[in-house]
Amino acid sequence: MDIYLPIAQVAVNAPLIVLLGAAVGFISGMFGIGGGFLMTPMLVFLGIPAPVAVASMANHVAASSMSSVLAYGRRRAVDLRMGAVLAGGGVVGAVAGVELFRWLRLLGQADLVVSLSYLLFLGVIGGLMLMESLGAILRRRRNEPPPPRRDRRPVWLYGLPLKMRFPRSRLYISVIPPLVLGAFVGVLSAIMGVGGGFILVSAMVYILRMPAGMVVGTSLFQIIITTGLTGVLQAGRNQTVDIVLATLLLLGGTVGAQFGARASSRFRAEELRAILALIVLLVGLRMGLGLFLTPDEPFVLMPGMG
Amino acid sequence: MGPLFALAAAIVPTPPLPPAPAAQSAPVISAALTDTTVQVKSDFRGARIVLYGAVFDAAARPSDVVVLVRGPDQPVRLTRKQRVAGLWINSRPVVFRGAPGFYRAASNRPLDDIANFGTLRRLGAGVDHLPINAPAEQHIETRYGVRDVVVSSLGPDYYDWRRAIVRLKEKAGLYHEDGRGVRFVDRGLFRAEIALPTGAPTGVYRAEILLFQDGKPVSRRSRTLTVEKVGVERALYVWAHDRPWSYGLAAMAFALAAGWAASAAFRRD
Numbered sequence: 001m002d003i004y005l006p007i008a009q010v011a012v013n014a015p016l017i018v019l020l021g022a023a024v025g026f027i028s029g030m031f032g033i034g035g036g037f038l039m040t041p042m043l044v045f046l047g048i049p050a051p052v053a054v055a056s057m058a059n060h061v062a063a064s065s066m067s068s069v070l071a072y073g074r075r076r077a078v079d080l081r082m083g084a085v086l087a088g089g090g091v092v093g094a095v096a097g098v099e100l101f102r103w104l105r106l107l108g109q110a111d112l113v114v115s116l117s118y119l120l121f122l123g124v125i126g127g128l129m130l131m132e133s134l135g136a137i138l139r140r141r142r143n144e145p146p147p148p149r150r151d152r153r154p155v156w157l158y159g160l161p162l163k164m165r166f167p168r169s170r171l172y173i174s175v176i177p178p179l180v181l182g183a184f185v186g187v188l189s190a191i192m193g194v195g196g197g198f199i200l201v202s203a204m205v206y207i208l209r210m211p212a213g214m215v216v217g218t219s220l221f222q223i224i225i226t227t228g229l230t231g232v233l234q235a236g237r238n239q240t241v242d243i244v245l246a247t248l249l250l251l252g253g254t255v256g257a258q259f260g261a262r263a264s265s266r267f268r269a270e271e272l273r274a275i276l277a278l279i280v281l282l283v284g285l286r287m288g289l290g291l292f293l294t295p296d297e298p299f300v301l302m303p304g305m306g
Numbered sequence: 307m308g309p310l311f312a313l314a315a316a317i318v319p320t321p322p323l324p325p326a327p328a329a330q331s332a333p334v335i336s337a338a339l340t341d342t343t344v345q346v347k348s349d350f351r352g353a354r355i356v357l358y359g360a361v362f363d364a365a366a367r368p369s370d371v372v373v374l375v376r377g378p379d380q381p382v383r384l385t386r387k388q389r390v391a392g393l394w395i396n397s398r399p400v401v402f403r404g405a406p407g408f409y410r411a412a413s414n415r416p417l418d419d420i421a422n423f424g425t426l427r428r429l430g431a432g433v434d435h436l437p438i439n440a441p442a443e444q445h446i447e448t449r450y451g452v453r454d455v456v457v458s459s460l461g462p463d464y465y466d467w468r469r470a471i472v473r474l475k476e477k478a479g480l481y482h483e484d485g486r487g488v489r490f491v492d493r494g495l496f497r498a499e500i501a502l503p504t505g506a507p508t509g510v511y512r513a514e515i516l517l518f519q520d521g522k523p524v525s526r527r528s529r530t531l532t533v534e535k536v537g538v539e540r541a542l543y544v545w546a547h548d549r550p551w552s553y554g555l556a557a558m559a560f561a562l563a564a565g566w567a568a569s570a571a572f573r574r575d
Contacts, residue, residue: 066565108399235554254568299470302383
């Protein structure tokens with residue numbers, strides 16, 4: 001059953017898109033991530049123009065994060081104040097990111113920046129996560145005790161001005177690191193069509209040292225605000241949001257996420273992280289591969305921007 | 307009775323006569339499309355339109371028929387991947403003008419057999435004769451003492467770029483040249499099929515039907531075809547392009563509401 005997407009101006013197989021939404025939703029529910037980094041490349045692979053895929057993903061990520069954050073909110077696992085500071089940076093980042101993406105498309109370098117961002121961020125984060133989780137798995141196999149958790153926060157976090165109290169997270173730190181982090185993730189959400197959860201979560205754990213229970217809910221809260229704004233800006237500035245595409249993804253995604261969340265309890269945390277790390281690493285390498293292989297067709301049409 | 311008969315003849319619509327063939331024995335071509343509008347709906351998977359027509363020639367000279375269908379012009383941005391420090395990187399994009407969004411040339415035998423280069427070039431018949439060029443890359447200078455020479459900054463690669471546009475559009479099913487696309491089904495009666503792909507641009511298409519004799523176009527007809535989005539697709543497209551901000555806000559509100567609804571539906575407590 002094919003359905004014509006009014007903004008992307010291509011016909012897609014509707015059940016296939018719903019299924020893709022469900023599969024990515026399953027992974028996203030399992031690992032507590034948005035899944036944008038998986039979905040956007042797959043949509044492009046299915047023939048949807050990259051700008052439309054990136055922009056429509058913002059709507060999809062906002063919707064799926066909304067469906068998850070409510071559950072975390074009921075458990076009081078969202079630090080609203082930290083989320084608001086992150087989102088403040090995110091707003092600036094999203095506006096800058098949408099303009100940057102527009103400028104890159106005019107220069108014809110959007111593809112390059114998207115591929116490089118995927119290669120760099122997914123490669124580095126996937127690699128680090130893989131090493132860390134494999135280490136944890138090996139230690140458990142050998143019955144070694146886990147290394148003592150270094151609870152000391154980086155010293156520079158305390159040297160910065162503009163300190164603020166975050167009672168939920170039991171933190172008293174400068175607002176500059178979360179603002180910068182939020183802005184950075186906002187830019188990524190506009191350029192890569194991702195929520196940025198995989199970066200936000202790692203940074204909140206390893207840099208800000210937030211309590212583990214607060215991290216995912218707070219990251220989802222920030223992602224809703226950032227992607228919500230990105231989606232509106234992409235529609236307003238670039239006219240690239242396809243609501244039919246976003247709705248199809250949503251149909252599968254919300255259901256898949258619920259099953260993923262249930263399935264996640266069957267695995268150990270470090271095994272989950274190792275699987276996720278492999279997926280992240282593979283997607284990053286696959287996206288970056290195109291930069292090194294000799295293309296079959298050296299010329300590329302850039303539609304939609306006469 | 308005579309005047310009354312004349313009056314009746316003036317009022318009663320007479321069926322359209324074939325364009326008077328015998329008068330000066332000038333050959334005439336006539337053609338029509340099975341559909342004059344194509345509607346793009348949610349189940350749109352492209353369309354096939356049949357063009358049929360007839361050649362009226364009392365002298366029955368050997369005739370060739372060429373059908374040229376052009377969609378609305380769309381400027382094309384094209385980039386070429388170049389190897390820079392081991393990476394394949396897009397070059398500066400070049401804007402080409404004069405490229406139709408859809409093009410199909412069909413004829414009863416290959417165009418090169420029907421007419422010479424100059425005639426085909428003048429008519430824009432065939433993908434090699436489309437007036438595609440990159441005006442922003444051109445400037446006029448004096449070379450080797452010759453004035454007003456048009457020079458492209460793309461240099462000798464210019465034809466590679468131009469050929470790439472045709473090749474990429476052909477791959478997308480938007481350009482097609484078919485030397486056997488017009489079939490004579492009976493004496494003087496011919497038909498051709500126009501296949502529109504899913505990605506066919508919306509707008510007014512112009513079909514030119516040309517009759518060639520002795521390598522010269524002796525008669526022509528033109529017909530128009532409208533491709534338009536209808537229904538929900540049209541409403542969404544127009545909304546997204548005319549009021550992008552309200553569309554964006556509504557789309558996001560819808561997405562957030564859907565997320566909230568999904569969470570409420572799956573709530574286990």
